[in-house]
Amino acid sequence: MTVFENLTKECAMSSNFETLAMLGGSPVSPAPLVPPNWPPVDETTADRLRDLYLSRQWSFHSPAERAFADAYAAHHDASHGIFMANGTVTLESALAAMKVGPGDEVIVPALTWMATAMAVHYVGATPVFVDVEPTTLCLDPAAAEAAVTPRTSAIIAVHLYGGMTDLEAIARVAKRHGLALIEDCAHMQGGKWAGRGVGSWGDVGSFSFQQSKTLSSGEGGICLTNDDRLAERIFRIKHIGYAADEQQGVPGVGPGVGLVCHNYRATAFQAVILHEQLHGIDNRLKRYNATRDIIEAELSNVPGFRVQSRGRQATLQGYYNLLMLADQEPLLDVPRPILLEALAAEGLRVGGTYGPVYRHALYNLPINAYRVAEGRCPVSEETAVDRVFGLSHPWLDVDAETARTIGRIFAKVALNAELLASHAVQKA
Numbered sequence: 001m002t003v004f005e006n007l008t009k010e011c012a013m014s015s016n017f018e019t020l021a022m023l024g025g026s027p028v029s030p031a032p033l034v035p036p037n038w039p040p041v042d043e044t045t046a047d048r049l050r051d052l053y054l055s056r057q058w059s060f061h062s063p064a065e066r067a068f069a070d071a072y073a074a075h076h077d078a079s080h081g082i083f084m085a086n087g088t089v090t091l092e093s094a095l096a097a098m099k100v101g102p103g104d105e106v107i108v109p110a111l112t113w114m115a116t117a118m119a120v121h122y123v124g125a126t127p128v129f130v131d132v133e134p135t136t137l138c139l140d141p142a143a144a145e146a147a148v149t150p151r152t153s154a155i156i157a158v159h160l161y162g163g164m165t166d167l168e169a170i171a172r173v174a175k176r177h178g179l180a181l182i183e184d185c186a187h188m189q190g191g192k193w194a195g196r197g198v199g200s201w202g203d204v205g206s207f208s209f210q211q212s213k214t215l216s217s218g219e220g221g222i223c224l225t226n227d228d229r230l231a232e233r234i235f236r237i238k239h240i241g242y243a244a245d246e247q248q249g250v251p252g253v254g255p256g257v258g259l260v261c262h263n264y265r266a267t268a269f270q271a272v273i274l275h276e277q278l279h280g281i282d283n284r285l286k287r288y289n290a291t292r293d294i295i296e297a298e299l300s301n302v303p304g305f306r307v308q309s310r311g312r313q314a315t316l317q318g319y320y321n322l323l324m325l326a327d328q329e330p331l332l333d334v335p336r337p338i339l340l341e342a343l344a345a346e347g348l349r350v351g352g353t354y355g356p357v358y359r360h361a362l363y364n365l366p367i368n369a370y371r372v373a374e375g376r377c378p379v380s381e382e383t384a385v386d387r388v389f390g391l392s393h394p395w396l397d398v399d400a401e402t403a404r405t406i407g408r409i410f411a412k413v414a415l416n417a418e419l420l421a422s423h424a425v426q427k428a
């Protein structure tokens with residue numbers, strides 16, 4: 001490309017910033033952008049699945065399951081991995097293993113997927129919803145401490161979208177009040193806090209491998225722990241009471257009286273798929289972070305949008321979604337539906353967050369079955385709903401040019417915020 005062509009291209013690009021596509025200008029991306037396909041597939045995994053099929057060792061804590069669970073635990077600096085059916089029964093089993101039950105309160109963030117709270121209901125305890133920090137959108141440790149009562153027995157900290165809960169602060173709260181700490185890492189596969197894997201900081205770390213998660217086998221989950229006793233109890237809960245070293249059909253010493261056990265097993269097919277993906281997780285997260293950095297750089301001189309804060313001590317940030325937050329006037333005056341329309345017209349369709357659990361259409365618990373700390377959670381109810389624009393994690397696997405285009409779309413909309421705000425007033 002000659003200098004002249006380069007200049008012309010630059011001019012064409014900057015002229016894009018003049019008129020919004022929504023108002024008749026030309027869009028930043030002529031064709032709507034699309035994310036890469038998810039989940040990834042490859043021939044090596046297909047071959048391994050075929051080998052496993054022919055081996056007939058499809059379940060019952062088979063070698064493939066053990067190999068994956070051990071590798072996943074080691075990758076996250078935990079000594080035990082208990083591979084399970086999904087990332088909800090992992091939470092339920094972690095609570096049950098720590099004897100959390102009826103009469104107990106469990107602190108959970110208001111902003112999370114329902115499963116975090118449902119697991120608390122499944123063991124007969126009461127979720128207490130606490131607000132999240134406006135920067136990371138993860139559980140606010142000070143608000144969590146303020147919500148502790150004599151009935152509180154555990155905290156579930158969720159590392160959400162592209163943020164991590166402040167693990168040191170929340171661990172201090174748990175310790176001060178003698179509470180169990182569970183990390184819900186369904187969004188944070190491969191993430192590291194201060195150089196150490198997430199899921200290894202709390203008493204138990206819970207992960208999900210459902211279709212949309214960063215490591216996926218359609219369904220699946222795992223509990224990580226460094227506590228031998230908890231590992232044994234969780235294993236028995238998932239495997240109808242058997243201990244890990246017992247052969248199916250030959251029970252040795254049974255589970256302790258009162259430990260209700262289930263069939264919460266996953267299959268070896270899932271383990272094979274996940275084990276292959278685990279090899280690439282560090283590089284995947286590095287690519288995700290590089291894309292985030294490019295998008296952030298495009299916005300560095302444009303006030304209006306900011307990216308959800310990483311964990312304060314994140315040394316390798318994981319992502320479920322990349323969240324952009326409108327955080328400055330005049331962008332804050334533009335209603336979300338208009339911003340969605342403006343972004344889409346430039347070629348980018350974005351989504352939002354779950355919103356607070358207790359407002360979710362699928363959360364049908366009677367109001368006396370849970371408690372909302374302070375009566376309301378403004379960040380989870382308002383900021384995280386009205387001001388957030390999310391891209392699912394496969395978007396973070398685009399090339400550098402597409403990443404710049406995404407950044408430019410947000411920048412163009414932010415630069416036109418004043419106009420959009422008056423447009424909104426006219427429409428109203």
Ligand SMILES: *Cc1c(COP(=O)(O)O)cnc(C)c1O
Pocket residue numbers: 086087088089112113115116158184186187208209210219220221
């Ligand atoms: C997906 C998810 C879960 C539950 O995982 P499933 O495997 O779908 O049961 C739990 N917590 C959070 C935050 C999640 O996003």
